[in-house]
Amino acid sequence: MQEDIKLCDVIIELVDARIPFSSKNPDIDNLASGKKRIIIMNKADMADARITSLWEDYYTNLGFTVLKMDSRVRKETLKVTDAVKTVCKDKIERDRRRGIIAARPIKAMVCGIPNVGKSTFINSFVGKATAKTGNKPGVTRGNQWIRISKDVNLLDTPGILWPKFESEQIGLRIAFIGSINDNILELREVTLKFLDFLKDNYCNILKDRYIIEELGDSEKLLSDIAEYKKSIKKGGEIDLDKACKLILDDFRSGKLGRISLETPSNIE
Ligand code: G4P
Numbered sequence: 001m002q003e004d005i006k007l008c009d010v011i012i013e014l015v016d017a018r019i020p021f022s023s024k025n026p027d028i029d030n031l032a033s034g035k036k037r038i039i040i041m042n043k044a045d046m047a048d049a050r051i052t053s054l055w056e057d058y059y060t061n062l063g064f065t066v067l068k069m070d071s072r073v074r075k076e077t078l079k080v081t082d083a084v085k086t087v088c089k090d091k092i093e094r095d096r097r098r099g100i101i102a103a104r105p106i107k108a109m110v111c112g113i114p115n116v117g118k119s120t121f122i123n124s125f126v127g128k129a130t131a132k133t134g135n136k137p138g139v140t141r142g143n144q145w146i147r148i149s150k151d152v153n154l155l156d157t158p159g160i161l162w163p164k165f166e167s168e169q170i171g172l173r174i175a176f177i178g179s180i181n182d183n184i185l186e187l188r189e190v191t192l193k194f195l196d197f198l199k200d201n202y203c204n205i206l207k208d209r210y211i212i213e214e215l216g217d218s219e220k221l222l223s224d225i226a227e228y229k230k231s232i233k234k235g236g237e238i239d240l241d242k243a244c245k246l247i248l249d250d251f252r253s254g255k256l257g258r259i260s261l262e263t264p265s266n267i268e
Helices: 002-007 027-031 049-061 079-087 089-097 118-126 168-176 187-201 203-210 218-228 240-252
Strands: 010-016 036-042 065-068 106-112 144-147 152-156
Touching (some): 002 027, 002 106, 036 079, 079 089, 079 106, 079 152, 106 118, 118 152, 168 187, 187 203, 187 218, 187 240, 203 218, 218 240
Parallel strands (some): 010 106, 106 152
16 A cells, blocks of 8 residues: 555545544555545445534544545545545646646545445446445455546555554444454444444434333343344244344444444544
């Protein structure tokens, strides 16, 4: 990534609008110093709109150009061309002054963690299925240059996580949104923490979706949800593991409604 960044004029970072801080690779700030920066808050349709606006201000104040987006909608992705040209207007102007009429295209790197919607974004933006999409973390492999127009070339990079999260909170939030393969997670623990979060922040969603009147502690909540959803093993015993998957799937597929997991004032 370090080598690739040197080649590029602008870095487009996709973050998940539900966790715009935790899903942003902290290493890129060092690697990309001096480069133009655009943040796409993707899956904005799944996040709490009020909190997304707070994040928009937060990153704008740090000097980023910020776009909120549902990448499945092509029209929304087309805003990126204008944003790229605007942040690179000095370079375009410089090339023009030097008489480079057919200026070399702007080189934009697209990066983001697995499952953030990078392939979906590129497919919509480019207009045909060039990047493979999939629901498993890390489907995009190897780097790929994609010509968007005579003005802009995109470098698609693999979705990667960095070696060590700065806090447990960051790791959990990345797990909640499905960017870490569930097979390597303690799914029960992750789900209990997720229920803790919902209880504190979106208790009505829990009550309405799973028809629960009294919210007990998260262990009790999990077994209540398992009962309500009839997650039962063959012998009639309650299937808590199945309930965990179901709850996380409900969140990840948007069935729980618009939820943001962090605000600029509660990041660690
Ligand atoms: P990646 O390349 O970054 O790994 O992610 P990818 O594009 O494969 O997207 C992961 C999942 O997120 C896909 O859903 C995709 O449809 C969904 N997605 C991407 N962008 C957005 C967005 O802006 N809003 C919403 N709501 N969803 C988005 P999937 O269920 O895993 O696959 P599929 O059923 O769509 O094929």
